[in-house]
Amino acid sequence: MGGRDDFATALEATMARRREELGEPPTPDELLAYRNGRLDPAERELLEARIAVHPDAARALADLAAFPDVEPGPGTPDLSEEEIGARWQAFRTRLAGLPRPEPVHRPVLWRLPAAAVLTIGLLTGYLAGRSSAPEPPARPALNVTIAEVAPVEDQGETVRAPAAPVELPPDSGELVLILGLPDTRKYSGYAAEIRDREGAPLWSGSGLRPTPLGTFQLSFPSGTFAPGTYRIDLFGVDGAGRKRLAHYELRVL
């Protein structure tokens, strides 16, 4: 007959045994799929068994639910405002070194009547035979759409990620794709290929370099992509050989 200590020992042993049986802790993709209800009942039950014996996985789910009220767990320092202030100063220097994002131009209601008044004024002036000053040359404007695309397959392990729908507004001039880098191994070069749904090649490029944030950025004129689904393959290149690192799915609306 055992008591409290034996119960604790039995629990510890049970958890250790289950952890051994169930293998590696769940990945972020698995946890996010669980949280977003994208698992079938069998997958869900198996994942729940792994969550139960991996405290980090349970912790991540609880923190996700609580965000932004995420509390420091054991081992995580409780940062003071002063400490965060000091980190902000360092971050600000880093931020200042980056190009500033282009401002967003939102439609403003007063612009329409103002434009009408201006048009009438100009028209009246023209009709009165007045000479007007030459118009300044039109400033080129480029409206850029940026899309982050998650890998669908990583090193042969299928990662379920839905195709990221990208909406290209009619005035969009350029589409910038940001591809997450799935493999940490460094290659001397990187290449990518884009094919349409039927597998016909649309674009290919080599000599790509990852950004300091560990992503690849590919930029295209928006007209490159008609609405539809595209497959992007990313390759690591070493010498004459190349290895497919991941593929991405791009859905253009």
Added chain:
Amino acid sequence: MPWKFWKDRRRPAESSSPQPPEDEEIRAAVRALQGGTDPGASELIYRRYYRPLFNFFSNQSELREEADDLAQATLLRAFQNIRQCRSGESFRAWLWKIGENVWRNAAREKRAVKRSARLEPLEPADLQGVDAAPANVADAAPNPEQAALAEERMKVLQKAIARLPAGMRLCTELRLYQDLKYREISDVTGIGVNTVRSQLFEARQRLKPVLDEYFQGADFWGT
């Protein structure tokens, strides 16, 4: 005890409460940054969201050392792409989407490093002295009878837990293995706190015969 990891976690309330709406201050800061001005807007956002991002990454033990870098990377990417945050969209949710990608990539990187480390063969020098077992190991080991009894208790407990229905089993395992509170179990499983409470009450009834027989019937669940 390893399942007591969350012992000190504090929660203000047990009842379920929806997330508060994003405050106007943050929305104004986002609009200012999108408009190309930054009268303290980026600092306000940083100070509001650095801590939760840092805590999230640091709470993942394998990412603890890089938690600062990962929180900074998330915010940096947000500031760089601030135009993508559409008007009416929650900045918090949008920011967390970026955080998810940073989390995914960092975890993949960690696993790839772990996998490659496992494949490295041991050098003969690494094995020197391996067969020289510490002298006191035999003294600390339980005798065969104790070990057999402990093994039996473990198997009985494991079987009893395995017989619980899936949802009830998860609540029970989170409570017993990880010592989570009702609110924390609710956050993990996505079911309401009251349902968690009733699931655990039911599980307790079902496990009682095993606890009575093998662990003196004492109630070790706590509340």
